[in-house]
Amino acid sequence: MADSVTDRFLRYVVIDTQSDARSPTQPSTEKQKNLGRLLAEELLAIGVTDAHLDEHGYVYGTIPATTSKNNVPVICFTAHMDTAPDFSGTGVKPQVMKNYQGGDIQLVGDRSQVIRVSEHPVLKDLVGHDIVTSDGTTLLGADDKAGIAEIMSAAEFLINNPDIKHGAIHILFTTDEEIGRGVDKVDLKKLGADFGYTMDGETAGTIEDETFSADAVEIAIKGVAMHPGFAYGKMENAIRIAGAIIDRLPKDQAPETTRGRDGFIHPTGISGVMEKANLSFIVRDFNEEGLKTKEALLEKITNDVMAGYPGSTYTFTVKEQYRNMKVVLDRHPEIVEYAVEAIRRAGMEPVRGSIRGGTDGSRLSFMGLPCPNIFAGGHAFHSPLEFVSSQDMEKAVKTIVELARLWEERA
Known part of the structure; x- marks a missing residue:
């Protein structure tokens, strides 16, 4: 056999x-x-x-x-x-x-x-x-x-x-x-x-x-594009905004730092130009409450970063994957x-x-x-x-x- x-x-x-x-x-x-x-x-x-x-x-x-x-x-x-x-x-x-x-x-x-x-x-x-x-x-x-x-x-x-x-x-x-x-x-x-x-x-x-229970999160950022030679006080680079969001993710809630019954927030994709950028995440936890807590944290991080870029906007989309x-x-x-x-x-x-x-x-x-x-x-x-x-x-x-x-x- x-x-x-x-x-x-x-x-x-x-x-x-x-x-x-x-x-x-x-x-x-x-x-x-x-x-x-x-x-x-x-x-x-x-x-x-x-x-x-x-x-x-x-x-x-x-x-x-x-x-x-x-x-x-x-x-x-x-x-x-x-x-x-x-x-x-x-x-x-x-x-x-x-x-x-x-x-x-x-x-x-x-x-x-x-x-x-x-x-x-x-x-x-x-x-x-x-x-x-x-x-x-x-x-x-x-x-x-x-x-x-x-x-x-x-x-x-x-x-x-x-x-x-x-x-x-x-x-x-x-x-x-x-x-x-x-x-x-x-x-x-x-x-x-x-x-x-x-x-x-x-x-x-x-x-x-x-x-795990699992969701996917997509964050779409719209920045303010400007010629770099005339950008002082005007440009809001969507790539920098995306990078700032990634940088603020909690290090103790990543796949590489969690095990057992600990869930995580995991960035799986990033793309962008000055005008717009997109971030993809998967969020995992063994219970629904933990899943929602992590998604709320991710949106708070996004809000906090965006507060420093008043001319820019974003959308935050959650898609259920499995339970x-x-x-x-x-x-x-x-x-x-x-x-x-x-x-x-x-x-x-x-x-x-x-x-x-x-x-x-x-x-x-x-x-x-x-x-x-x-x-x-x-x-x-x-x-x-x-x-x-x-x-x-x-x-x-x-x-x-x-x-x-x-x-x-x-x-």
Whole structure:
């Protein structure tokens, strides 16, 4: 099973599926459909007869039930096809280090890129594993092609072993998760599931039922343009205004200075000329109150800066991205409890955690499809240091199979 899931993963990561937040289309990049077409073809080949790619780039498919019980809930397993815009996903050259024996891993394509044990202590638990990395010039794409490979391998295993009793299982592969639009066009009626699981987590054995709540903030500044030779007492440079706002952000509320349950205010983009400038932020916190407090602080900083530029104006726009899925999942505790038991049956000690981020499951939960997050085994996401263990991907496949079995047993 490990060879199968790894072979699939290596096949998928070389397909460039980077999403683009600047694009208004769904999917945001047409190249995401290249992977979608391949996945639909592979699903058909293993016996998922209704597998198809829709116009939005989503892949749907159904593993038919093998049980005679008619009260087994319909499960959905989902993962996203796109990779993050944060680092290049073009020309991925995956490297497999067989039987890793410990120590730092220097990447072959860029010798300055080193996966250090001091920074990634999970490597101490992966001695003897087969570790897949990029060559250091791109990200790897384990987020979330590891999840895709695991779902595909589990689907093939279940279809080839009809003696394993389970209810109907639906498969959903999404686009544009990395830019917050992953489920914008999902047809939940067509999907037809009672609840789901995203395979989009990190360390083996982890089940996550809580995410950040998340908003995006856009600040548009209109300054006062003037020829620099005649600007004395008149010019109000929008670039300087934007810089002053960034400079006043609290240093102890940044991603690089927070951890655990601390939220943050994170500038993600800045552009401008003398006349106008635009600032983009993401704001994160585990509860709604904390989110609003941070947004109020950001607007106060903006107001205070703008007070020194009486001829300039600004707009402050907040857009909801997703909310903490724990609010929904706490109403359905058995969904997480069964995942915990499945992880245990797959040979691991389960660890319940919270995500300092979000998944498609955050949005799906509030759309009516409760959906916690299960590990996929990857680490150092969105960076050239990304890596994943073949053996951990195998454990994720086993977890999916055990979950399918559990829901049938307890129906």
